[in-house]
Amino acid sequence: MTIDAATRYLSLHSLTTFAHVLLVRDDAGEPKTSTYGDAERVILSPQSQRRADRIHLRDEANLGTGPLAAHAWGVRTREWAVRVAEALRDEHGWEAQAALEMARTSLRGVGLNFGSTPNTAFLTKVMVFAPEKTGSTLAQIIQEHRPELEAWATAVADAATAAAEAKSKGKKKGKGKAAATADEAMDGEADSPEAEGEASAREEKVAPMPARIKSRLICGLAPADAIDIALYGRFLAEVASAGNVDGAIQTTTALSVEPASIVRDFFSAADDFKIARQRVGTDFTDALARLNAAAPFDAAAPEASDGYALDDRGAGMTGHQNFFNGTFYAHSVLDRVQLRRNLINGGMSPEDAERAAQDAELALVTAFVNAVPSAKKNTTAAPGTLPKLVLAHVGPRPYNYAAVFEKAIHRHEGVPSLIAAERLLEHHAMITRKQHVDPGTVLSYDIATTKYLDGLRDAGNLGPTEVDHPAELSPYCPAGQPA
Known part of the structure; x- marks a missing residue:
């Protein structure tokens, strides 16, 4: 596929709703925030997003399942x-x-x-x-x-x-x-x-x-x-x-489309020996037998502590951690010409660089859809989240739609993620009309958003082509032929 001035940049946009997560923290361990438009927003740094994408690309390659499995990597x-x-x-x-x-x-x-x-x-x-x-x-x-x-x-x-x-x-x-x-x-x-x-x-x-x-x-x-x-x-x-290299990918700070929603979560952790003593109501120094017993009274009572008393009250330890909720707008851009230039400058022939660039683009759009920063993953399961809407389109320049959310979406207006999808697609329709660019493709993993897309299609107002697989967001993978 020839990359000309009209198709140089691949713009990617997503709306993803996270519940009770902490994907990135500041130096005090708190969620990162920034005032944008008329409200304070929770933000996700570009570094955290780019690292998640890069790790996803490499993990897929290491498993031999991604388009980049045969390519060399950096460290x-x-x-x-x-x-x-x-x-x-x-x-x-x-x-x-x-x-x-x-x-x-x-x-x-x-x-x-x-x-x-x-x-x-x-x-x-x-x-x-x-x-x-x-x-x-x-x-x-x-x-x-x-x-x-x-x-x-x-x-x-x-x-x-x-x-x-x-x-x-x-x-x-x-x-x-x-x-x-x-x-x-x-x-x-x-x-x-x-x-x-x-x-x-x-x-x-x-x-x-x-x-x-x-x-x-x-x-x-x-x-x-x-x-x-x-x-x-x-x-x-x-x-x-x-050999400094100008990157081919641009990434914006992801921001919540609604005012910051931060939850101060109090937690307590149990001490297993203390719980074992609490189950039988006796102050024992060695509660291991009762801890391993199928029932509290199956084990013989150990000797009482000698010389000191153990406190059975309360939890083993307590603390707090801040988490956040919200729908986030994320945006990345691939400079398809710069990518090929970098590969050729690294020593590839033009033919090999073209194949590698196409493989990289297919892998990148898949990572953009699937990759999530892994902070606190064991207590939030955030990496299992899929976006509610992904929009991809090519053009002669990058198109950043963050300004669509300068006015924050408040809950009394309706479901923030659905309102955000409406705003994003309406703005994109205006850009495609005034800038004369291809409307691109759209992917959804949300029932309400899918119904909204169906309504636009039935009315003849859905510009992008709806696809079912992340790789189909790239022009290199025709609709209906997932990579």
């Missing part, structure tokens, strides 16, 4: 030095500590900075998004240039030692004369600017990493054919020449 982590060291050890027989030190020194040589505490000494200060095979790729380059890199690493270490000694001597200037004299005698030389200058000169004489090796290592960090880097992009300020 975003601070642990690349550890991964390179593992490859040096396992694939090239290096001693573990020597591998760690060489991996860190080599990555420093290309411009990456590391933490300064014992726990972060081998972690880069920023996360680096690179192809999943980067650890092995960089290890192979280091192995091929081992003698030269070891000599360079030794020079770097010597320079660092000299600089540390010079700095230590500089601190002695503030001491008294007697103490300074004693220190000088202990060091065997006078504390002088000449000594500091000599140390600095030694440090400055250390050559940077050999250019040809540095160039190869930077190429090893390049995005290559990682499909998620082509989709979401990356920015690596510390190593600009490593």
